[in-house]
Amino acid sequence: MIEHYLFLSVILFCLGILGVISRRNVFIVFMAIELMLNAANLGFVALARLHVSMDGHVLAMLVMAVAAAEAALALAVVILLHKHKGKLDTNIFSLLRG
Amino acid sequence: MQDLMAILPLVATGAGAILLMLAAAFESFRKEGISIMGIGLFAFAFFVQLAVANSGSFAPYSGVLNGMLATSTFTKVAGLIILACGFFSAIAAQAYFTQNKGFVLEFYCLMLFAACGMLLLTMAAELITLFIALEIMSLAIYALVGYDRKSVRRSEAVLKYLMLGAFAGAFYIMGTVFIYAGAKSTSFRVITDVIATTGFLSNPPLVGGAFLILFAFLFKAAAFPFHAWVVDVYDGAPLPVTGFMATAVKTAVFAVLANFLMISSDLQAAWVDYLFYIAVFTMFAGNLIAIAQNNLKRMLAASGIVHSGYLIIALVAIQAKTFTGGAMLFYLAAYALATLGIFAALSYLAGEEERRVSFDDFKGLARVRPYSAACISIFLLSMAGIPPTAGFMGKFYIIASAFQAGHVSLAILGIVSSILSMWYYLRLIVLMYFREPEDRFEVAEMTLAPLGTIILAICVFAISFYPVVL
Numbered sequence: 001m002i003e004h005y006l007f008l009s010v011i012l013f014c015l016g017i018l019g020v021i022s023r024r025n026v027f028i029v030f031m032a033i034e035l036m037l038n039a040a041n042l043g044f045v046a047l048a049r050l051h052v053s054m055d056g057h058v059l060a061m062l063v064m065a066v067a068a069a070e071a072a073l074a075l076a077v078v079i080l081l082h083k084h085k086g087k088l089d090t091n092i093f094s095l096l097r098g
Numbered sequence: 099m100q101d102l103m104a105i106l107p108l109v110a111t112g113a114g115a116i117l118l119m120l121a122a123a124f125e126s127f128r129k130e131g132i133s134i135m136g137i138g139l140f141a142f143a144f145f146v147q148l149a150v151a152n153s154g155s156f157a158p159y160s161g162v163l164n165g166m167l168a169t170s171t172f173t174k175v176a177g178l179i180i181l182a183c184g185f186f187s188a189i190a191a192q193a194y195f196t197q198n199k200g201f202v203l204e205f206y207c208l209m210l211f212a213a214c215g216m217l218l219l220t221m222a223a224e225l226i227t228l229f230i231a232l233e234i235m236s237l238a239i240y241a242l243v244g245y246d247r248k249s250v251r252r253s254e255a256v257l258k259y260l261m262l263g264a265f266a267g268a269f270y271i272m273g274t275v276f277i278y279a280g281a282k283s284t285s286f287r288v289i290t291d292v293i294a295t296t297g298f299l300s301n302p303p304l305v306g307g308a309f310l311i312l313f314a315f316l317f318k319a320a321a322f323p324f325h326a327w328v329v330d331v332y333d334g335a336p337l338p339v340t341g342f343m344a345t346a347v348k349t350a351v352f353a354v355l356a357n358f359l360m361i362s363s364d365l366q367a368a369w370v371d372y373l374f375y376i377a378v379f380t381m382f383a384g385n386l387i388a389i390a391q392n393n394l395k396r397m398l399a400a401s402g403i404v405h406s407g408y409l410i411i412a413l414v415a416i417q418a419k420t421f422t423g424g425a426m427l428f429y430l431a432a433y434a435l436a437t438l439g440i441f442a443a444l445s446y447l448a449g450e451e452e453r454r455v456s457f458d459d460f461k462g463l464a465r466v467r468p469y470s471a472a473c474i475s476i477f478l479l480s481m482a483g484i485p486p487t488a489g490f491m492g493k494f495y496i497i498a499s500a501f502q503a504g505h506v507s508l509a510i511l512g513i514v515s516s517i518l519s520m521w522y523y524l525r526l527i528v529l530m531y532f533r534e535p536e537d538r539f540e541v542a543e544m545t546l547a548p549l550g551t552i553i554l555a556i557c558v559f560a561i562s563f564y565p566v567v568l
Contacts, residue, residue, distance in 0.1 A: 013272050026257065029261055033261075033268055036265075036272065047279050051282045055278070055283065059274070059278070066233045070233065073240055074260060077253070081253055090257075
């Protein structure tokens with residue numbers, strides 16, 4: 001039964017990778033990254049049950065805290081970019097391409 | 099008590115950052131005061147680290163705080179390099195902000211927080227502690243890259259860095275899940291025991307986890323398939339921040355990479371062949387990019403990729419049983435001195451709004467400012483690996499360690515790449531000395547940054563006499 005959760009975790013992680021690679025909107029890309037982190041959290045919690053230890057739960061909580069800090073910074077960057085360009089498409093940011 | 103001693107430098111930087119943040123709230127502390135305080139705090143943390151490193155009262159690789167952290171001579175010296183990088187970057191920043199706008203009082207706090215994360219990173223002996231340290235460092239660095247909110251270039255650089263950095267971070271955390279699945283723990287010590295009893299390659303979750311974690315680290319270290327972001331991000335960041343990123347972040351990442359590979363010799367042996375090719379491709383890809391650049395900052399970023407390649411040679415050559423990390427640390431110190439020196443010189447020579455950044459802008463510098471030109475030449479020669487500079491000794495130790503470990507072809511490729519790299523280092527020296535000046539190189543009066551540059555130039559020679567045990 002627990003294995004199913006682990007498979008789901010890996011599938012969610014791969015969906016996150018796909019999202020980062022294929023989407024062009026900055027918001028969606030950051031959401032995909034959050035999906036990857038939360039896939040890892042699901043894995044931690046499922047494994048904690050499998051190993052019958054509390055470690056996994058604690059690790060999941062810590063990852064959540066870090067993910068929140070990262071999201072805060074990401075949103076600040078999104079606002080900054082929107083102020084400069086008025087759009088959130090990653091294709092229009094090309095000053096540094098080279 | 100011993101645990102407290104071991105984390106004292108961490109406490110010093112962390113508390114210093116908070117203190118500085120509080121001080122920034124007062125009207126009476128303005129730009130100059132905060133700059134001096136920031137530089138002073140880095141110097142203070144450096145001496146604390148030095149005192150801790152010299153106390154030598156605890157055994158190598160002793161666990162601290164119930165095995166969450168581990169200290170050894172390797173981590174202590176890496177910490178010293180990081181804090182020295184912070185000190186000289188802070189000096190460069192002080193010069194930079196006398197000519198550029200966009201200063202925020204929190205700049206030095208962010209630098210100290212980043213240094214705190216890096217120190218924690220070098221000592222981490224548990225995967226989640228390591229993740230948190232990585233994020234403390236990265237979040238502070240993201241903010242430093244993009245803190246000048248008016249500039250579109252900075253915003254683009256921070257977007258690129260943040261997106262790719264968070265992506266790599268997610269891989270890291272997934273790798274931790276796999277290792278937790280395979281070893282039932284995230285502590286390095288337990289993972290070592292598990293590998294010793296079950297073997298590494300016969301435990302698929304561990305292999306997958308180690309792969310994902312190495313992926314994330316190699317991204318942070320700017321190794322071959324993941325090197326493309328470096329040039330853009332380093333170019334987009336303000337000069338002193340670029341110097342800080344290129345040196346301190348690299349030291350922290352390579353220290354943690356070595357610690358991770360040292361979990362077990364089986365683990366290292368499984369990846370040596372891949373690291374071999376990554377080292378070769380990183381060196382040559384970096385050289386190709388660097389040769390094509392006309393912008394000094396971009397050239398230094400690309401040469402940073404090449405130096406990552408040499409450091410990966412050191413990783414290939416380390417042996418778990420007799421690991422001291424001497425060759426790696428010496429190379430990191432030599433590279434940090436030269437890079438910080440160039441960035442300290444650029445921070446006052448570049449002028450307002452980073453006006454002078456391309457190769458042609460430095461034509462004839464030697465006629466107008468002979469001392470600055472001489473210092474820059476010393477740093478460039480050290481990076482190119484010309485004796486008797488520290489860069490030469492660093493390359494010598496790394497290539498000798500590759501020979502010792504039996505990787506003769508890798509050693510030879512390292513030498514070839516080092517010869518290739520002369521092209522773009524010597525180009526700037528030729529421009530500085532054998533062309534007529536077109537610019538008067540007028541810069542604002544300042545004392546700290548030129549002094550720091552000269553000190554760094556002396557250190558380039560001084561540390562090459564330091565004996566290293568391979």
